[in-house]
Amino acid sequence: MQYVSTRGDNNAEKLTASETIVKGIADDGGLYVPESIPKADVPPSELSGFNYNAHALWLLHHFLTDYTPAEMVYCVDSAYNAINFDTPEIAPLVQMPDVSFLELYHGKTLAFKDMALSLLPHLMSTALKKTPNPKTQVILTATSGDTGVSALEGFKDIDGMKIIVFYPENGVSVIQKQHMITQTGNNVHVVGVKGNFDDAQSEVKRIFLDTQLKQQLATDGYEFTSANSINTGRFIPQIVYYFYAYSQLVKSGMSSDEPVNFVVPTGNFGNILAGYYAKKMGLPINKLICASNENKVLFDYFDTGVFDSNRPFHLTTSPSMDILIPSNFERLVHMVKPENGLQERLVKLSAKEQFKLDVPADFVGFYATEQEVQAAIKKVYSEHGYLIDPHTAVAHVAHQKYNKSEKTVIVSTASPYKFAKTVMTSLDSKYQKYDDFALLEQMATLTNGLVPPQFADLKTREVRHNTTVEVNDMKDAVLKILAGGGTAAFHQ
Ligand SMILES: *Cc1c(COP(=O)(O)O)cnc(C)c1O
Numbered sequence: 152m153q154y155v156s157t158r159g160d161n162n163a164e165k166l167t168a169s170e171t172i173v174k175g176i177a178d179d180g181g182l183y184v185p186e187s188i189p190k191a192d193v194p195p196s197e198l199s200g201f202n203y204n205a206h207a208l209w210l211l212h213h214f215l216t217d218y219t220p221a222e223m224v225y226c227v228d229s230a231y232n233a234i235n236f237d238t239p240e241i242a243p244l245v246q247m248p249d250v251s252f253l254e255l256y257h258g259k260t261l262a263f264k265d266m267a268l269s270l271l272p273h274l275m276s277t278a279l280k281k282t283p284n285p286k287t288q289v290i291l292t293a294t295s296g297d298t299g300v301s302a303l304e305g306f307k308d309i310d311g312m313k314i315i316v317f318y319p320e321n322g323v324s325v326i327q328k329q330h331m332i333t334q335t336g337n338n339v340h341v342v343g344v345k346g347n348f349d350d351a352q353s354e355v356k357r358i359f360l361d362t363q364l365k366q367q368l369a370t371d372g373y374e375f376t377s378a379n380s381i382n383t384g385r386f387i388p389q390i391v392y393y394f395y396a397y398s399q400l401v402k403s404g405m406s407s408d409e410p411v412n413f414v415v416p417t418g419n420f421g422n423i424l425a426g427y428y429a430k431k432m433g434l435p436i437n438k439l440i441c442a443s444n445e446n447k448v449l450f451d452y453f454d455t456g457v458f459d460s461n462r463p464f465h466l467t468t469s470p471s472m473d474i475l476i477p478s479n480f481e482r483l484v485h486m487v488k489p490e491n492g493l494q495e496r497l498v499k500l501s502a503k504e505q506f507k508l509d510v511p512a513d514f515v516g517f518y519a520t521e522q523e524v525q526a527a528i529k530k531v532y533s534e535h536g537y538l539i540d541p542h543t544a545v546a547h548v549a550h551q552k553y554n555k556s557e558k559t560v561i562v563s564t565a566s567p568y569k570f571a572k573t574v575m576t577s578l579d580s581k582y583q584k585y586d587d588f589a590l591l592e593q594m595a596t597l598t599n600g601l602v603p604p605q606f607a608d609l610k611t612r613e614v615r616h617n618t619t620v621e622v623n624d625m626k627d628a629v630l631k632i633l634a635g636g637g638t639a640a641f642h643q
Pocket of ligand 1: 262263264297380416417418419420421422423471472542564565
């Protein structure tokens with residue numbers, strides 16, 4: 152299996168999977184995609200006896216063909232195990248009479264990013280072993296929350312890698328910040344930025360493109376890479392759980408080729424695109440229901456066939472979906488293969504100019520207002536005693552609006568504990584007066600459960616990273632960290 156850039160022409164360079172995983176993004180700025188999507192070599196209905204890791208090994212061998220079977224077993228077992236996940240099912244499917252929830256939040260940071268970010272570091276370090284004279288890979292990331300926390304957990308103490316995460320000092324939740332500043336690991340650096348997420352993100356991009364810096368780092372044996380959602384090593388592992396969800400339905404008695412809908416709370420379009428790949432491989436998916444919050448670029452596109460990011464930005468209670476240019480949409484544009492004008496459309500996509508694109512019949516879109524999200528959290532709890540987070544609630548609203556009694560799975564992307572304030576105040580405004588940490592305890596009592604161990608001692612963990620820099624000093628911070636001073640160099 153070889154990979155090409157979405158922006159390349161027919162003669163463009165082709166890479167192996169491991170090469171794309173180390174590289175992250177193509178030199179022409181495009182995203183890597185497999186040359187073609189393989190058909191599943193076992194009928195999906197015959198997988199139902201297998202556990203998560205067996206599903207992962209089977210699925211990945213279609214795509215990551217330059218990894219040996221032994222390497223894949225090592226990567227998969229290092230990712231999906233009892234240390235990284237709090238349930239042996241890894242991604243349990245909670246079945247209810249009208250709909251099922253696929254819980255993708257049982258990893259270290261209680262959000263779906265862990266599904267891929269538990270595996271990516273092992274895929275990268277294995278890829279580096281295939282590379283002659285590899286440099287130390289420096290993962291450089293600006294985060295508005297989930298990706299940073301999850302990447303830190305995934306990359307900590309991985310050989311041949313360092314990770315530096317910049318977060319906007321006042322732009323992440325109290326709990327996310329506490330997670331980051333207490334992060335353990337010998338190769339982990341976390342730095343606050345006096346600016347907003349966009350400032351931090353733009354500066355990280357500038358540091359990436361700084362050719363002088365690149366040369367300087369190369370002499371010292373370092374090379375930057377990215378762990379964000381456009382890396383093929385994040386996107387392909389996400390196909391696994393669509394097959395796994397289907398297997399669990401078959402195991403509970405569903406007939407073996409019955410079509411199923413998936414509702415996916417969508418931001419950067421990575422998760423739902425993995426579902427589309429699953430469908431193309433032959434998984435019996437009827438509709439992929441794309442759920443948006445008030446930043447409803449994708450809803451408007453699926454509704455009208457016009458994609459238009461040029462609009463006001465809304466801050467919502469589902470922040471991981473507050474996105475106007477979904478970076479993986481470029482892969483969909485490439486798949487639709489408009490007769491003429493693929494490249495023009497990709498240029499318009501990044502320039503925030505509107506364009507038309509035929510809507511594949513596999514998708515429908517719906518969106519939820521903030522009020523609808525709160526009402527959904529309350530409704531699901533009062534009817535089923537089951538708590539859902541605001542992102543999953545957006546999907547629940549989309550499912551209600553789709554309003555068909557077809558077999559459907561809601562893809563559940565974050566634990567309700569991660570968004571305790573929104574969840575609890577949706578149930579009852581009396582919770583307004585509690586702080587985020589107190590609410591974790593309150594939430595546990597509602598379901599007769601326990602605060603997840605991933606969060607239980609969060610408040611009392613030792614702070615290990617208390618450096619904050621101006622946006623203009625971010626590059627300096629990177630240099631000092633790589634020169635060996637660590638962030639301790641700033642602590643005075
Ligand atoms: C990242 C994220 C999403 C959006 O997923 P995409 O793959 O970017 O569409 C939805 N919910 C949560 C909780 C997330 O962290």
